[in-house]
Amino acid sequence: MSSPILIVGAGPVGLCLACELARYGVPFRLIEKRPEASKTSKALGIHARSLEMLEDMGLVDRFIERGLKVHRMNFYAGGKQLTHVNLSEVDSKHNFTLDLPQNLTEALFIERLAEMGHKVERYVELMGLSQDEDGVAVELRKKGGVVEKSTYPYVVGCDGSHSIVRKILGMHFDGNAYPEHFALADVHIDSALAPDEMHMFFHGDGFLILFPMRDKRFRVIATVSTTDEPELDEAYFQQLMDKRTKQQSHISDGIWFSNFRIHHRIVQEYRDGRVFLAGDAAHIHSPAGGQGMNTGMQDAYNLAWKLALKSENLGDLLESYSPERQPIGRGVVELTDRMTKVATMQNPVGAAIRNRLLPVMASLGIVQHKMVDSIEEIDVNYRDTKCVGEYLGAAAASTRSPFAQGPQPGDRAPDAIVTQSESGKPTRLYDLYHGPHYTLLLFISSDANEDELSHMKLTLEQSQRRLGKWLKCACVSGRKLPRGLDSTDYVYLDARLTAHKNYGVTQVQALYLIRPDGYIAFRSLPLDGNSLIAYLNRLKIGTV
Template sequence: MVIGAGPTGLTLAVALRRYGLDTVVVEKEPGTKREPRAGVIWQRALEALRDLGCADALTRHGLPLSRAEFHVRGRLAGIQEMRMPDTAFPGPLSIEQDAVEKLLHDRLRHLGPDVQWSTEALAVRTGEDGAEVDLRGPDGRTRTIGCRWVVGCEGAHSVVRKSLGVPFEGERRHDLQCLQLNAAPGWSHPGHPDVTRIFINLGVTLITTPVPGGGVRFYAFLPDPDPGLGEPPSPREMEAVVAAATGEPSVRLTPTAPGWANRSRFHDRVAATLRRDRALLAGDSAHLWAPIGGRGLNTGLLGAHNLGWKLAAVHRGWSPATLLDTYSDEQRRTALHVMRAMRRNVLELPPDRRTLAAIALLLPPALRSARLEHRGNMLLSELARDHRGSALSAGRHTRGGPRPGDRLPDLAVTSETGPGRLHDLLSYQRWSLVLVGGPDGPGTAALRKLTDRYALPIGLFHVTPHPRGRRALPDGTLLLTRPDGHIGLRARATDHRALKAYLDRWSVRRA
């Protein structure tokens, strides 16, 4: 049972149904959200959604973004090209959360029963063999449902987390508010459907992103002198904020339909554990922070992508239950890393005079540096996200190329099926054993015989990278790649002992 039909819950349910698991989704609201809310999906999350058969529908409805303009004290400081190589999704996608939920819901319906809407989880109890969930349905009656697993994806006030007594560690973020408004602007900047703009000025950072259907999402980070003020910003209040950020004395904002205006404050919190017995936590039930950098939605989607294949492997008896502990460890580590990074994100937090002066001095040369631009894009796209510290990451890093725990790069390669992209050989339904360089021979037959002893489904591929990618994938390398595209084991292609030891730990042997 998945509790909560937001983006994280729907993504997880799709992932589980892709593995054939009977998955029930309950949601206390009567339907998917009608509010735009989060607005950008970054490249790594798009790769994850492609694994689940959702990316094509999202890209048809969204706007691909290609560059960001930075303005400091009302002047253009530079441009950052956001397009990345070695991925099927060169740029991030502007698409609002209500559209994301609708498309994920359509995909879920294609794979099985609908969400049980207007159904609220009241309490959860877990045991060694499963869990019980008390539900109140649309008729007001209460019933108890038994399930093998329960996952809380219902948000910051998670009933699953509270029922389990898991501490939600952290604190409220003080003196920071975010104002949002969807509007058609009357100002001096021409409209470009692929350009995000960041305006940095004293005490305010304003970010603008074009949205599908016309108009622009304005969101500003400001100090919070009146925490008791809860009303959404009016167009006039937002115009004053935009004027202060851009330095333009005359700005007009005409709200677009459907309307979206919001004033929010934040907590920085992470659950002490994301797994207890047969219950797990994902999305805002597990972690939350200020929406700086657009990380919340994307971290939740990638967490569901991480959890889905692991839960399926344990449920089907392919892997020991300790595999689920790696989800908790990896996702908590990721959440804490994102939280620390967002606290230090001086380009989006409202600057004081000293910080603003430093940004005005250092940002223009930084934006002219190709190396720094690439590094920034790797961080924003989340293609650099890794699980190097995970118990699932094993092996030695030699002669360059990706390390255990890294995302396998989507390079141009030649395989048994001819030229193509490396990610086209991967599948969310299985592990992939990638052998770099060298012909298919007796060693390959021995590897196939070895992997066939284990319950985990594993595909085996010989690849030869194109010349540009040979440094990233050295010849003679064995890369056992997880269903989510991260490298579990890196070893020499002839090191069958390392592969056997890894599979003995993480897979059950066939009867």
């Protein structure tokens, strides 16, 4: 694929996709009809799974430096705290939500693109699109009304909720608008409320949420009456704060005020031939949970490596994009819909029940942990898709086997710290996974015999020939290396057996193939190289 991929829309999703394609060395063209990048904060929260994605991209430190770590979500009614959710419980190194205004998110992506020699083409608007089996013909209107006609192998619509790409394709955007109206403000608030935590207040007139930013600034979102047309200013939001929070506070220095309605909509397919949709072009939903931008960026993260694999003629997994991401988008739409209905409940009896049940449910560890994993999108998985697989021997097939309880194909690969056998340096598995490649993770017992070692080495050789530069290998033993296995740069010790435990491996050999996006593509217990090759053959991945 020597011709560039056309990305329509340079918001966070389009920019994320562009950065990923640049990292993979895939040519692209990024167009945007807006004359300049966003100047308002818009989407704020970046969740744990997205932070892991940004770490893989080499960007997470820049984002954290500019943002605010949020570790708690607090819920109130009648001016009293009902309960809280501890985001630190999430199973990730990044055990927090990072609040960062969207304009800064875009600026950091643009900065990274410039470092890699790319930029956004502004004043360029998509006017028409048609496709056949050879490519996608587009008509673009550039600054000054100049019309350009070009053809691209693929087009990705990252052009938001009013997507022209989606409209040209005639895709139905199924869903509805919520009846409530909302008001928004970015203001400075002096109060006793923790300035680095989220605060949600339930009230008979509607809810009010405070999303923290740096320097005691907050995003305020509140449901408002559909009959009133108030002037949105500091005084109006001060009244809302006083009435709904019952907290002593002072609002000042407002820099953005807006009112809006929200929708919950999703397309049934994220792909039409050679054209793909990502982000708000494919799904929009309530801002409850702050998952919109995150889900969109992860759409881009999922699609990028598949476009790269296709560009190098090493496999065509593009058919898996919609089956993997559409159910995730639908799940987010459904989750945020439930959260919004609970938050906006006006019936006094229903609200009283909500206020009683919320503390009870949040006090249950398993409920809170599940809630946190959903909010932080750690629980996203692709188990029920055709692009994952496994081979289970008799022992592993038993329900008593730890492997059967370990991460399944399609799950996010767990992290752990192992020790490099030559240098003795502690190393995170995630550090091994980072980069545009698959990772072959082999677990070999410390008392492995000669035949087992020979089979492991043969599996390594076959896999390396098959995937070439697209494969990185890591062999993990226990507290010591088995006799006959030399210390090399791909051999690691797991003295505390943390990696073994996290992957459900005990005394037998096992194999995991980790995808470039950090999800498990294939697993095998016992370690069976033939089953791995059969899996790659089924998906036609690599060179035969």
